[in-house]
Amino acid sequence: MTPGAVTVVGRGPAGLFAATLLAAAGLSVHVVSSSSGTLPLWSGRFNFRDWDQGMVVDNPWDWWMEHGEQHFVGGTARARWRRLWSIWRAVGQQLGMDSAIPERNRWTVTPLGRRRPVFWTPPWELALDRAPVAVAVVGLEGLLDFEPELVADGFQGPGAVRTLRLPWPPDWHRGWNTVRWGAFLDTGSGADWLEQQLVRALGRGPAGELVVLPQVLGLSRTDVLHQRLERRLDRLVREVGLAPPGLGGMRLEARWTAWLLSSGVQMHHGRVRAIRDAGGITLTDGRPVGEGPVILATGGILGGGVCLSADGTGVDAIHRRLLGQLAEGDDPARALQWGLVLGDGGVAGRQTAGCDPDVHGDGGAVCLWTAAEAVDRVVPGLVDRLSRIGTVEVAVLDVSVRGPQTHKEAQRV
């Protein structure tokens, strides 16, 4: 029987994605969280699989075909991933971030000038298939996180690379971090300042030049500024993600949350104390919240979250309170595997054992996959049946099948 309502604990990317799937299928959704998730620390990209034992993964589609078994993906990996990334593309479109799903990993450059693999990125973020013919790396005086000379190292190759540095804007002072820069560039005077400075500093430049900036292009008016700069400069403009907090993740979180709320999802703030037998949860202040089965997407890298022990109990990691117990008949050994069942719901996100997104570079993919698994446990077949996200139709991806690839074939880019 399909429940009418579902409660999702956690508003990190896994929780928001689970809520998105459920809301898109017409269920009533309650999202409960005691704090921000990790999104405001991200640059905004969704990684698929970047590394395997220190080696770069070139084709994550193939990597998952080969290694899916250990993550219960098995032989269905490619079809499943195609479905999930198609849905993710539609979510991006609904949130005003239309970006294609690539056929293999691309690369970006870190603020230290290293190349690193990257999969899906929002339209403003740097992701390349090959070295550009010409690059202008533009730094901002006083923004120490982004030294253009260092970043330029990542582009060394056949193309021409030049570095520039814009002077301080009028109100600048030493304490400005990226959030402050973003807020400044959201204002009309900030946007005018950047445009004038870039026009003056870049001049005409070589044909096909790519302009690379640190990730500071506003918080709530990024699209307007980004398009304005590209038009005025007649060049592609891309941002490089900086050390956290990340404006890209903040933009994504703000758009995503606003859209979920407008779609009828209810957000509740508070720490979960217990999962109720009758459905939903109880908060530490005693409020009963939500209904139906519970999906735990409680992350954990920031110290919060839910600890799942081998005996199948879930414990609040800060206050050590018992939250719930594995469903009857569940093998406690599975508590350390993906898609664990707790009560009638499931577990999603990075807290699922076997996930280590910081080491594997698969944070986005882990959230998509595990949230979809958890949702399918609550409403069997939901993910395969979903045809639209908001007003956007889910168009199924056509990713060509390549031969199997072992990680030995992968090389450092």
Place this chain on the structure above:
Amino acid sequence: MFDADDACLKCSLCVTACPVYREDPQFPGPKVLGPEWHRAALALPGLTAADHVDDCTFCQLCEAACPADVPVAHLIAHHKASQAKSPVVRLRDAVLARPHLMARAPGLAGLGGPPARWVGLSVETRRPRPQPLRWPAEPAATGARGIVALFVDCFTRAYDGGAAEAASRLLKAWGYAVRWVPRESRCCGAAAYAAGQPATARRIAAATAEDLGVNHGVQAIVTLNATCDGTLRDEWPRYFHQDVPAPVVPFAAFALAEAPPAFWDSLVASPSGLVFVHTTCRAKVSQGEGALLALARRAGADVVERLDVECCGAAGSYAFKAEHHGVAQRLGRRAAGQVGGRSGTLLVDSGTCALHLSQMTGLYAEHPARWLDQRRRGSEANLGRSTAARRT
């Protein structure tokens, strides 16, 4: 001082959530003003307050973002207490920290011209007009579904009595007997805490708790103001060391959970026009977001739009203070930009936010209880008309 006051991991999530940090380039932000200042103050007793600490609106969005449960905003409130202020400003702040006394002389809020400037009140910010509560002749002893206490906060009591009356009519219609509490004009302590006077706040709250008059028979304390709601439910136990005698539930949540389906079905008959909904910062922190939107939709509003604004800048008496006028305006401008001159009704469960947002956007702002009650009466009138039309 508090649990987890030294648990900061410096992740900066609080900074990403702070609305003032984005609008005020001088504001050092919650991490610096809260946990970092607190650590420094423990090491260096007598440390002077940081510049601009008073620009914090006490919206608590920083605290709600913190993954380590650090009481960021409350540490900042204690930090505010160490500021040096002129005697006139101290007097002004002492009065604004006691809205329950203001409510006994509501005309005071109209103070304008040079006297207002002299005490440091913003003469541009819209002030409330008195609209006192009319007490019912005699409270009903009991209702078919039990008794609820309606928490009549200082603002509602003095300036929006109609909201309490509307809520009472609705609660009665849903089968509840309603008690208005506290008996006298009393404050939950939120205003004093926000202004950096935690000790005063606790004294005010203790007097209110004593006078609350909520006995065992009461099923719930229904609140009309989002800030009082969070203060009673979350802050009284954790920061005021006060027990709350019954579950505290905001009006919108109570309505969604307890109003019978027949009530909602009866509402479709009256057109609503464009309805905007603003969930206040303090409601986001103590409850979350989505209940007001759900209420507007459930009540059959034609078009509902959510104001995409974290904190509107009113922040209780914050926008009334001359030195905060600029930040309050910048925070409210975002709402004005979104509304863009359209006309409609704005639902918001805080009187000061309603004032500020209506001034910023030109929308007609009202309490959800009033709006719901009007829809109920409008529907009854409409239905009456159509039955009459059928008869003729």
